[in-house]
Amino acid sequence: MASTRSGRRSGRRPGESGSREAILDAARSRFTAHGYDAATIRAIAADAEVDPALVHHFFGSKEHLFAAALHLPVDPAAVIPDLVAPGVDGLGERLIRFFLGLFDELGTANPIVALLRSVAAHEDAARMFREFYSQAVLERIAAGLDVSQPRLRAALCMSQVVGLVMTRQVIGLEPLVRADDEVLVSAYAPALQHYLTGPLPEPTRRFGATS
Amino acid sequence: MASTRSGRRSGRRPGESGSREAILDAARSRFTAHGYDAATIRAIAADAEVDPALVHHFFGSKEHLFAAALHLPVDPAAVIPDLVAPGVDGLGERLIRFFLGLFDELGTANPIVALLRSVAAHEDAARMFREFYSQAVLERIAAGLDVSQPRLRAALCMSQVVGLVMTRQVIGLEPLVRADDEVLVSAYAPALQHYLTGPLPEPTRRFGATS
Numbered sequence: 001m002a003s004t005r006s007g008r009r010s011g012r013r014p015g016e017s018g019s020r021e022a023i024l025d026a027a028r029s030r031f032t033a034h035g036y037d038a039a040t041i042r043a044i045a046a047d048a049e050v051d052p053a054l055v056h057h058f059f060g061s062k063e064h065l066f067a068a069a070l071h072l073p074v075d076p077a078a079v080i081p082d083l084v085a086p087g088v089d090g091l092g093e094r095l096i097r098f099f100l101g102l103f104d105e106l107g108t109a110n111p112i113v114a115l116l117r118s119v120a121a122h123e124d125a126a127r128m129f130r131e132f133y134s135q136a137v138l139e140r141i142a143a144g145l146d147v148s149q150p151r152l153r154a155a156l157c158m159s160q161v162v163g164l165v166m167t168r169q170v171i172g173l174e175p176l177v178r179a180d181d182e183v184l185v186s187a188y189a190p191a192l193q194h195y196l197t198g199p200l201p202e203p204t205r206r207f208g209a210t211s
Numbered sequence: 212m213a214s215t216r217s218g219r220r221s222g223r224r225p226g227e228s229g230s231r232e233a234i235l236d237a238a239r240s241r242f243t244a245h246g247y248d249a250a251t252i253r254a255i256a257a258d259a260e261v262d263p264a265l266v267h268h269f270f271g272s273k274e275h276l277f278a279a280a281l282h283l284p285v286d287p288a289a290v291i292p293d294l295v296a297p298g299v300d301g302l303g304e305r306l307i308r309f310f311l312g313l314f315d316e317l318g319t320a321n322p323i324v325a326l327l328r329s330v331a332a333h334e335d336a337a338r339m340f341r342e343f344y345s346q347a348v349l350e351r352i353a354a355g356l357d358v359s360q361p362r363l364r365a366a367l368c369m370s371q372v373v374g375l376v377m378t379r380q381v382i383g384l385e386p387l388v389r390a391d392d393e394v395l396v397s398a399y400a401p402a403l404q405h406y407l408t409g410p411l412p413e414p415t416r417r418f419g420a421t422s
Contacts, residue, residue, distance in 0.1 A: 116331060116377070117331045117332060119331075119381065119382060120327060120328045120330075120331030120332060120377070120381055121328060121331060121332040126381060126382050126383060127383075129382055130382050130383055130384055130385075133382075133384065134384070134385065138384075138386070149386075151385075151386045152386040152387070152390060152394070154386075155378065155384050155385075155386040155387050156387070156398050156399075158374075158378055158384065159371070159374040159375050159377070159378040159379070159384075159387060160370070160371055160374050160402075161374070162374045162377050162378050162382075163369075163370040163371050163372070163373045163374020163375065163377065164370050164374065166327070166330075166331070166370070166373050166374065166377055167366065167369055167370040167373050168370070170330065170331055170337060171330060171337050171340055171341050171344075171373075172337060172338075172341055173341055173344065173345070173349075173366050173369065173370075174341075174345065174362075174366075175349070175360075175362045175363040175365075175366040176363070176366050176367075176370060178414070179363060179414065180412075180414055182412060183363070183411060183412055183414060186409075186410065186411055186412055187367050187405070187406055187409070187411060188367075190405055190409065191371075191402035191405055191406070194398070194401055194402055194405070195398055195402070198397075198398070198401065199397065200394060200397055200398060201391075201393060201394055201397055203389070203390065203391055203394060
């Protein structure tokens with residue numbers, strides 16, 4: 001699944017490369033217009049005027065197609081199991097080190113920043129991202145975590161990672177831009193670990209509960 | 212400084228209300244085009260074709276003018292001293308309760324959401340927000356906190372609050388949208404408190420430091 005962004009690089013014939021680009025264009029349009037859940041491989045293939053089997057051949061799954069079409073720099077299916085596998089102890093630190101490493105690697109061409117800009121500006125993009133994230137990330141983390149309320153805990157972690165990207169890379173707030181990675185790990189690792197394993201009251205389900 | 216949003220409501224004469232609106236329009240344009248630091252009351256007054264004294268009369272300070280022009284729902288000059296005054300103990304919980312209370316009060320017409328959308332979409336808005344926030348919020352919190360690296364600590368807190376608004380209100384991630392305020396306080400208060408008073412290594416200033 002390497003070099004999914006540019007078919008040309010791998011020396012494919014122009015016809016195949018053209019189909020690949022047509023599929024990616026159709027996927028981007030359909031994911032944006034209909035959201036992640038409602039967009040089907042079959043409909044995307046019809047828009048691109050190719051056989052659905054070709055979409056599966058190129059991209060394997062809807063999730064991979066989404067990642068390629070939206071230029072996601074990571075594949076949650078590959079990354080999350082590795083992060084979660086050693087167990088929930090130390091997962092907070094593994095998470096923040098993973099993201100800081102990824103941001104360093106991506107530099108100024110960080111597609112996560114582009115994605116957040118688009119999500120903030122367009123409700124369609126927000127829905128698409130929400131649906132994809134719920135399925136590809138929250139469900140996958142939840143499946144690997146032996147804790148109460150795993151989806152909420154994963155969402156709490158995400159709220160901090162998104163906030164770090166927004167304040168450090170979109171807003172460019174000086175103390176965060178200048179901070180060493182090790183300082184950021186000292187700050188964020190225990191907070192994420194608290195979200196993952198700290199005490200969390202069960203949601204209230206009673207009527208007329210006080211305060 | 213109440214009802215700064217609508218001069219008409221307080222029964223001002225149309226001429227005065229007209230000047231007030233002209234000042235707010237000029238302020239919005241100039242803050243956006245030149246940033247918070249470079250926009251002067253004098254230049255805004257000139258754009259609005261009024262005397263600078265009238266700007267001071269209506270808005271008191273550049274910070275208040277900014278808050279009114281950008282429809283900020285809170286005035287940092289009024290709010291931060293109250294939050295910080297009881298001391299740094301418990302400040303994490305006071306901060307998250309303040310923001311959750313504010314979001315409940317503002318409901319769907321939350322101007323912080325509108326501001327973040329604009330910041331994410333436009334570099335000009337990001338610069339304006341960065342400059343305003345650094346002066347009106349970071350410096351003010353830093354002045355009230357007896358801790359190391361107060362600006363960084365305030366920025367860490369901000370990264371979480373911004374991330375909560377983004378994931379809960381812009382992206383609309385279900386587990387956070389549905390979560391009770393008390394569940395969110397249990398999660399976020401200790402994290403913010405850790406940012407404010409937890410151990411934080413001093414930034415590296417040596418050359419050739421290892422890892």
